[in-house]
Amino acid sequence: MYFLDEAVIYVKAGDGGPGCVSFRRERYVPRGGPDGGDGGRGGDVIFIVDPSLNTLSHFRRQKRFIAPNGEAGRGKSQHGRTGTDLVISVPPGTIIGDNETKAILKDLVSYGDKWIAVRGGKGGKGNERFKSSTRQAPRFAQKGQKGEEKWLLLELKLLADIGLVGEPNAGKSTFLSSITSATPKIADYPFTTTHPILGVAEIGNEISIVIADIPGLIEGAHKGIGMGHQFLKHIERTRALIFLIDITKGPAGIKDSFNTLWRELKGYNASLIERPFAIALNKIDLLPDNEVKDILRAVDTMNLMQSPKGTGIFPISAATSKGVRNLLIALYNTLYNKM
Secondary structure, three states, X not given: OOOOOEEEEEEEOOOOOOOOOOEOOEOOEOOOOEOOOOOOOOOOEEEEEOOOOOOOHHXXXXXXXXXXXXXXXXXXXXXXXXXXXXXXXXXXXXXXXXXXXXXXXXXXXXXXXXXXXXXXXXXXXXXXXXXOOOOOOOOOOOOOOOOOEEEEEEEEOOOEEEEEEOOOOOOHHHHHHHHOOOOOOOOOOOOOOOOOEEEEEEEEOOEEEEEEEOOXXXXXXXXXXXXHHHHHHHHHHEEEEEEEEEHHHHHHHHHHHHHHHHHHHHHHOHHHHHOOEEEEEXXXXXXXXXXXXXXXXXXXXXXXXXXXXXXXXXXXEOOOOEOHHHHHHHHHHHHXXXX
C-alpha cells in the first residue's frame, strides 16, 4: 500500500446562488409585484474522521476539492437550493494546518470528529426582498457571496497504544507480523520498513492493543537524518514504547543501541522518554540458552532502566513469538493500571 503522511490540498466552498429578478404575471393582475426568490447558500467543505483509513494516500491524485454552488433563486418567491456539503474523510490523527502560515487549524483525533474547513457563500437576495413603500417594483437582486477557499497542509500522526522503536534490522517488522494481522515487508537487510505500519495485537479475552512499527532509527534521526523527523513524529501519539534491540550484539552492543535510541527520542521530544517503556531483546532463538542467560545477567548490571517508567527487560524471539505475550501483557498492565 502506498503510504503518504503529508498532503497539500486546495479546498473551496460553494458560491451562493444569485437572487432572482421576477414579477408576478397572473391573469387579472396587471401590475403584479416582485416575486424573485433568494439564491441558495453554497455548500461547505467538511473534514470527518474515518477509522477505516490509516494513510493520506487518497490525496495523492486528487488535490482540489470544490463544493457545489447554491442554486439561483426563481420566480414565484422560490428560493434556490443550498449546495450540497462536500465531506472529506481523513484517518484518525490528522492535523490540518494553513499551508501558507503553517498554523495548526484543527487536530482530528477520534472517530466522528469533524470540522468545517471553509464555509459556503450566502445566497443573494431576490428582488422581492427590496420592495418597499417607495420602491414598488425593484428591478435588481443581489449576487451570491463567494465561498471561502484555502490551501491546506494535512499531516498524519499515527495513533497507537505502543510505539515499536529500534535500529534498522532489529526485527521490528517480524515482531509486528507475528502478533498482528499487519503484513509489513520483511527481509534481512536494513531499512526494509520505509513507512509506519499499524497492527492490532490480541493478548487476552477481548483485550487488544494497537502497535505502531516505526521505521528504523539511526544516529542523528532527531536532526532529520535518515528521514528521522518523518518517522519520529508518529511516536508522539503513542502511550508507551518498546525498544527492540538485537540480543546477538552482546552486552556492549545492546547498551550502545539503547543509548542511541534514547538520545534520539530525547533530542526530538523530551516528553517521549517520560512514557512507560520496555526493552525487548530480540532474536534469542539464534543463541544457545546459556549465552542468553549470560547476556541478560550482564545487561541487568547496566542500569538501562534509567527511568521510573521502565517496565523491564524481556528476552524474546519475534520469529517464534517466545516471550512476546509476556512483554505485551506487562505493558498493557502498566498502561491500564492492571497490576
